[in-house]
Amino acid sequence: MRKNKILSLAFLMLLLVSTALYGCNSDNASDDNGDAKEENGDSGEPKTLIFGRGGDSVSLDPITVTDGESYKVTKNIFDTLVNFGEQDTEIHPGLAKEWTPAEDGLTYNFVLEEGVKFHDGTDFNAEAVVANFERWAGGDADQFPYYGSMFGGFGDEEGHVIESVTAVGDFEVEFKLKRPQAPFLKNIAMSSFGIASPTAFEEMGDKFGDSPVGTGPFKFVEWKRNDTITIEKFEDYWVDGEPKLDTVVFRSLPDNSARLNALLSGEIDLADGITPADSATVEGDDNLQLFERPSMNVGYLGLTTTREPFDDPKVRQAMNYAIDKQAIVDAFFEGRGDVAKNPIPPAISGYNDDIEAYPYDPEKAKELLAEAGLEDGFEMELYAMPVPRPYMPDGEKVAEAIQKNLADIGVTAEIVSYEWATYLEKAANGEADAFLLGWTGDNGDADNFIYVLLDQDNIGSNNYTYYENQELHDILIEAQTEVDEDVRNELYAKAQEIIHEDAPWVPLAHSTPLLAGGKNVVNFKAHPTGSDKLASVDLE
């Protein structure tokens, strides 16, 4: 009898627990999904967009950081003098409504928008622009890394391109340069150079990055580290009718599958970094849509030209013939990308489309190896990226496919990997035989690809292959100060020919990074630089 009593008691408990859980569950549906949809559907209710992404921001003071996750947020808090196009890197008016460059390319005169306010209520004017540039030019490479690398240095330094920034009127600013800089306008359009409220950054000093104040469509609300950053509509935004959303929450979800799961269950509205593998899942779901970020990147296999046998251009060309790039793009980019033949993506001005890509031809590769005296093949280490990057969603898998291709021509490749930091360092030290890597353009200029990645000046930094060519170097330096677009493009066309012949890389792909969002997200346009302005995005 007693036994039964206890048993039934236990049973009752179980029932209770399960009902309680069930109760919770049914709540949940309305709580996390239903509510949200109701909210969004009703125009009277505030509209909140949750943007799931791979990591947290470092700081919200855009000039102090170099990571994309920070810019994703600051792009919406700050405006720049000039803007990139919606989905390209053409220059459009921003806080400056018009500008006139001097004939010699040494002076730029900007006329600013009037009636623009910072989030703290102070006025945006010429003085504010000057104050920002003075702050940046007075810093150093540690404080403001991008200022130094885009404008050649700080203060009185020799390489510093900007000689002076002066207010010539309440809403007119004049920039004087020491020498012409071809991508000057593209540089100041970068998210790093968002104009901040001088009152705020003077007052807060180092803490400015925790509570940023700009003129952008959204103002900063709250930052829960490693979790969420919340920004809300700036009522006095100077562009009429924008922003459409009331609140945007950036949520860090580092695990790719966790992020996709959160999207599928409606916990987030927009997900960054959708892997090509997941695109099928998204497309198969009626409530979701896929967004393509126009490609401004290149993923490549670098061949360290100082290491045997890659010091021989024949061997490097053989690698180019041996790797079936199309198959790799089809399988591991799921076709979301184009096979690359040049170090710059086709969308960038100066792309040389006359270059003929190395076809997939293992026989030819073997011949070249034989010519180089390596008919029996050789052994090498193949560095595979440990982390997904926008230019290569899965380095290890690409490496596995390459390993197979190389085995077919008698080359034994051992796949090695290190943590990301170590990986970059070892590659920069020239310790890798061959390594997978890539690059996303900062400002959409050819110089930002070819000079940065393949010029001898950048050996030990971003020229990981240690590739050196004097002729190429001269061309690239000339192109930096050439203001005439056509002449400049000629120079880059020539540069690409040289690189194609010397083959320090096997260019693999220009990938199309993917995002996914709910069907109710409208007007979202993914920007090639990787940070998206959400001012015109709406929820239906």
Next chain:
Amino acid sequence: MANIAETKQVKEEKVAGPWKEAWRGFRKSKVAVVGMGIVIFFILLAIFGPLFTPQGINDQNLSDRLMPPSSQYWMGTDDFGRDIFSRVVYGARISLVIGFLAVVGSAVAGSILGILAGYYGRWVDTIISRIFDIMLAFPSILLAIAVVSVLGPSLRNALIAIAIINIPNFGRLIRSKVLSIKEDEYIMAAKAIGMKDKRILFSHILPNSMAPVVVQGTLAIATAIIEAAALGFLGLGARAPAPEWGKMLADSSAYLTNAPWTMIFPGVAIMLTVLGFNLMGDGLRDALDPKMKS
């Protein structure tokens, strides 16, 4: 003299007798036998399995990507079109070798340190015990991650990391065992008649401390297999294209919703192997050292 003869007899019994008796005890426990069955199954699989798998573990077949289980691919295929069944079978070899070697490594290192600490006592004991305390105060997986970060991610380094984090468990066990045996009459007697330290250690103390080490070792293999899989899952263990189970899970996590078989089978394989070692370890403990029920 009679006393010594007696101890000797006792000792012999302790060395030879208990193992046989333990086996009898072990056989009685159904669960333990099941556990041993699972373990033997996986060992056989690890040794002979790869000889009979239907496909090569690295045979890429991009036209057959992510196929569901079928008569051709018993457990389906992964995103390279490789046969998951073949890879899971081969993975048994990796996991067992890692588990076994890591545990042998930490058992040997731990035993040496434990014996030194327990037998010599005083400052040797203080230093070694403090080091164990320090290591145990670390969250073990973090320590393993740190070690792998120093050495670079690879299967071998994951093995070393796992061996290191398990040293204090064995060390403490042996130390306490040595401490209790040291006080036993026969050791006192051996000391009294002037037996050398080394001889006492190797012919008396070590053999008598082995039972708990075997038990702990069996259970530790189970943990080590999970730890290796966890490191593999975090991308800090096996390198591509090795079919290590944890790595297989990490590689397939993107396909969970549209190709769940890529995730289910390697996970079940880990769980079953670990279960086998746990069951066997429990059985051994009950049989060898009934007092040890932690």
Next chain:
Amino acid sequence: MLHYVGKRLLQLIPVLLGMTFIVFLIIRAIPGDPAQVILGQQASAEAIKALRTTLGLDEPWYIQYFEYLKGLVTGDLGESLRTRTPVMDEIWPYLAATIELSVFAILIAVIIGVNAGIISAWFQNSWFDYAAMVIALIGVSMPIFWLGLMNQWIFSIELGILPTTGRENVRDPVDTVTNFYLLDTIITGQFHQIPTVLKHLVLPGTALATIPMAIIARMTRSSMLEVMRSDYVRTARAKGMKMTWVVYKHALKNAIIPVLTVIGLQMGLLLGGAILTETIFAWPGIGRYIYEAIGFRDYPVIQSGILVVAFIFVMINLVVDLLYSFIDPRIKYD
């Protein structure tokens, strides 16, 4: 008793000091320059060099170590290299998130584990006993990161009844006071948030609870069996005391000691071992904080993070030891 506590605390000092030293050495042996990692792939060589100098990474290691210790003495845990924020200021929300999750997990583990153990012992060799013990055995053998993913798949994606990730409904965030969200909802009277917060705890909590739950169930069962065979329980039974009363009062009191040990040990393991769970469920906890800091070579965060976790771990063990004598006065400390 006080004497004992004092002694234990004193013993802690060399352990923690030794830990800082070992952590310090290990993380500096990790190849990779923090300045490079912080500035990323696109940074120039000068920027990296300048940052190294600012961060004091050019100093010899023993000076860096000494500086770090000096800071510790004054309660300064250092400043994150990456975010340039004092670790002291940023660590609490992470720590609170992990503690909340761990406490929740250990509660599930204890409530279900102890009860399952008792019922199993009570009805030894019944179907419930077998089922519970088989489940427990499988539980101990479970790779929890796999279990977590499977649960996420089944309960969130396929069935859609539980949230996949995070601590709160981001559309309707919890106002934080203590950063223990459950507590915060009560303090600030956001009662409608309680079920939401609980639901977010369920999946990561059960994943984390699985192993301790299984261990506790087995432990409770075996010690209960022993106790129930003992004379005084038999006497009690013979005297006709109500069975449930006997079980819960007498037997449990004796069985609790080993169970307590397990709880203490597991609580510590949970604190550090939550890395995988926190990654899968995007739980902004201390495990992920430290793990990401390793990736960024953020030395002060790794050092102080591990130190704080270890300190809590050691303190929990101390408390457990003290509880022994509270529960069973026969245990004395010298």
